[in-house]
Amino acid sequence: MGHQGNDIRITLIGAGTIGLSFAAFHLSHLSSPSQLTILDTRPDLEEYVRSTLPKFFPDAPISHVTLSNSLPDAVRNASIIQESGSENLPFKKSIWAEVEKHAPQDTLLWSSTSGIPxxxxxxxxxxxxxxxxxxxxxxxxxxxxxxxxxxxQTSADVLTRTQEFWRTRGRVPILLLKEMTGFVANRLAFALLRESIHLVNEGVVNVEELDRVVETSMGPRWAIAGPFKSYHAGGGAGGLEGFFKNIGGTVQKCWDDTGKVNVGEVWEESIFRQAKEQYGVVDLGERDRITKRILDTVEKEKNNE
Structure with missing residues (x-):
């Protein structure tokens, strides 16, 4: 990598929720906050960052972070450029064509998109x-x-350098072998969301009860083992094969009966209302605090195995 160690310089494109969350992460790992630049065209950028970034990083050294609304200036000396802009293909196509004109040749270019390949x-x-x-x-x-x-077309060098960056910072970079709409994590989560909507829509449970089912069963389980490992364990000595031999018929009946709900259908009014009445505005501070404790505990226990 052309920029190593203390010389690394990161530019974040987009100061939305994901962009500022990444800013918090990078600030906690960079040797100096002056190595971080945030590029966004909003007119109140400084005020917005000062009021919002501390929600992710309470002691964020904002005064030393470079805030910019000029793309050429923001990317000219960057080691890494990480885009977290709007989920809009024309925007992303144009921004990368412009970045390419001004960024160093060896700069890593990353998009945080949740669905645009x-x-x-x-x-x-x-x-x-x-x-x-x-x-x-x-x-x-x-x-x-x-x-x-x-x-x-992505080069092997870009992949290798990116994997190294995240691994050395304690993250888990998973390489997907082909492009797929929604990638992996969201596809899994959205499959569960669809069946959740189906069960509520059918009157089996309400929104709050469905969430309690997940929070008191598969939620804790999946914090320590994914679906394959979980059901491999569930099959006892026979493993995953034994599990399917035992209750494969029930699994198949559930698959056959999976809810076919779609975005924009009549379920939305009732379920949106239930979610709003039950949860209002979710306390993200509480979410993050509990999430950190769970992740820390799981890591500690796995390291003690």
Missing amino acids: ASQQTADMQDKTRLLVVHPYNPPHMMPLLELVPSP
């Missing part, structure tokens, strides 16, 4: 080998996962 974002770039999707799980300043989703 790198192969589409690079359409207007001269060198399509440079861009890599680095998709976080929200909130990225706490969650270890980064899904690395290369286009067919």
Whole structure:
């Protein structure tokens, strides 16, 4: 990597929730906050960052972070450029074509998109080998996962350097071997969300009860083992194969009966209302505090195995 150790300089494009969450993470690992630049065109950028960033990083040294609304200035000396802008393909295509004109040749270019593949974002770039999707799980300043989703053109060098960056900072970069809508984590989560909506819509449980089911069963389990390991354990000595031999029929009946709800259908009014009545505005501070304790405990216990 052209920029090593204390010489690393990171530019974040976009000061939304994901961008500032990444800012909090990077500030906690950089040797100096002056190595971080935040690029955003909002007119109240300084005021916004000063009021919002401390929600992710209470002691954020904001006065030493460079805030910019000029793309050429913000990317000119960057080692890493991480884009967390709007989920809009024309925007991403244009921003990367512009970044390419002004950023150093060896700068790592990452997009935090939750669904737009790198192969589409690079359409207007001269060198399509440079861009890599680095998709976080929200909130990225706490969650270890980064899904690395290369286009067919992304270079092996970009992948290697990106994996090294995150691993040395205690994160878990998972390389996806092909582009797929929604990647992996969101596809899994959205499958559960769809069935959750189906069960509430069918009157089996309400919104709050469904959440309690997850929080008191698979939620804790999945913090220590994913679905394959969990059900492999559930099969006893026979493992995953034994599990399916035992209750494969029930599994198949559930799969056959999976809810076919779609966005925009009549379930929305009732379920949106239930969520609003039950939760109002969710306390993200509480969420983050509990999440950190869970992650810390799981890591500690696994290291003691």
